Amino acid sequence: MNLNTESPVPSRRRRIAISALLLIGLLAGAAERSAEAADFQPVDSLRQAAEAFVRAQAxxxxxxxxxxxxxxxxLPACAAPLDTSSTNGGGGSARWTVSVRCTAPQAWAVYVPVxxxxxxxxxxxxxxxxxxxxxxxADLRVEVRDTGSLSQGYVGDPAxxxxxxxxxxxxxxxxxxxxGLAQAAVVRRGDLVTLVSRSGGFEVxxxxxxxxxxxPGERLSVENNxxxxxxxxxxAADGTVEIPL
Known part of the structure; x- marks a missing residue:
């Protein structure tokens, strides 16, 4: 005959006690993690500070x-607003390096590429x-591109x-x-051109x-007829050649 009178299934009171212990453990762990997070600078704040600095400059x-x-x-949590400055980049640069610094209670610096x-x-x-x-x-078309990568400049209007x-x-x-562009020639070798000389109100x-x-705009040697x-x-744009007196 089985003399063990304890039920194999935990009683309701025991289940409640176990649940309470688990909850206390979870809350304690969360509190510990929260305290730990409060002791460190949020990583996202470094990125946001670097982006805000460059956005203001760009x-x-x-x-x-x-x-x-x-x-x-x-990194130890900073007690003051983060300080930012550029170590390289600026103007129209496509790549920046931003120094994000803290001075108190413990000094540190992080360099963030942007x-x-x-x-x-x-x-x-x-x-x-x-x-x-x-x-x-017909030789040209227009596309939207990142102009920061066009180090030699670009043309914005086909006209x-x-x-x-x-x-x-x-x-x-x-x-x-x-x-990579040059003006088309308006005068060809052997062309008959008009020579113009001006002085004061006179023109020859x-x-x-x-x-x-x-x-147009280039200097040209011409044989006077x-x-x-x-x-x-x-x-000149009209093909005449201006001769200084």
């Missing part, structure tokens, strides 16, 4: 993103274009470059740069033969 229209910070980092993305309309080649191409509207000449080949999808005109190709002398002048 201005409107820029997306600012700090690199991820190791969530296991343990990336700046500025998006704008950029003119790119619509197809492969060889050097010497005179650009037409600015239609009629200009590529000084280097350009693959389809590649952005145009001011340095003559004819001459161009000795080279030239675009009357004197057969070689003179130099600056080419």
């Amino acid at each position: 201005g409107a229209g820029a997306d600012v993103v700090a690199d991820s910070i190791d969530a296991r980092m343990r 990336r700046v993305v500025r998006r704008a309309a950029v003119v790119v080649a619509a197809r492969d274009l060889p050097a010497g191409s005179v650009l037409s509207a 600015q470059v239609v009629g200009q000449v590529l000084s280097r080949p350009l693959a389809a999808g590649t952005s145009l740069t001011p340095a 005109r003559g004819q001459g033969k161009a000795l080279a190709n030239a675009a 009357s004197s057969r002398r070689i003179v130099q002048g600056q080419v």
Whole structure:
């Protein structure tokens, strides 16, 4: 005969006692973790401080993103607002390094890399274009890109470059740069050009033969038809050559 009168199933009172002990343990652990967290600087605050600093410098229209910070980092909680400054970057830079510092109660510093993305309309080649191409509207298209990565500059309006000449080949999808463009020649070698000399209110005109190709603003050697002398002048947009007196 079984003389053990204890029920195999815990009594209601015992179950309540066990639950209470578990709850007390959970609350104690949470309190301990909360106290521990209060002793350390939140990692997100470092990222937010770095982003706020760069955003204030970069201005409107820029997306600012700090690199991820190791969530296991343990820095003493700062008693004062975090101090921020740039160790490199600035102006139109795409990459910054921001020093985030605390002075009290314990001094520390963290260096946070921050990336700046500025998006704008950029003119790119619509197809492969060889050097010497005179650009037409059909050669170009506009795409929105991160201009921070375009270290050689960019062109924002196709109308600015239609009629200009590529000084280097350009693959389809590649952005145009001011340095890669030149004005198309308005005067060709052997052309008959008008020579213009001005002094005060007087103007003297003559004819001459161009000795080279030239675009507006460039200097050109011209053989004067009357004197057969070689003179130099600056080419105007209309193809005339201005000769200083």
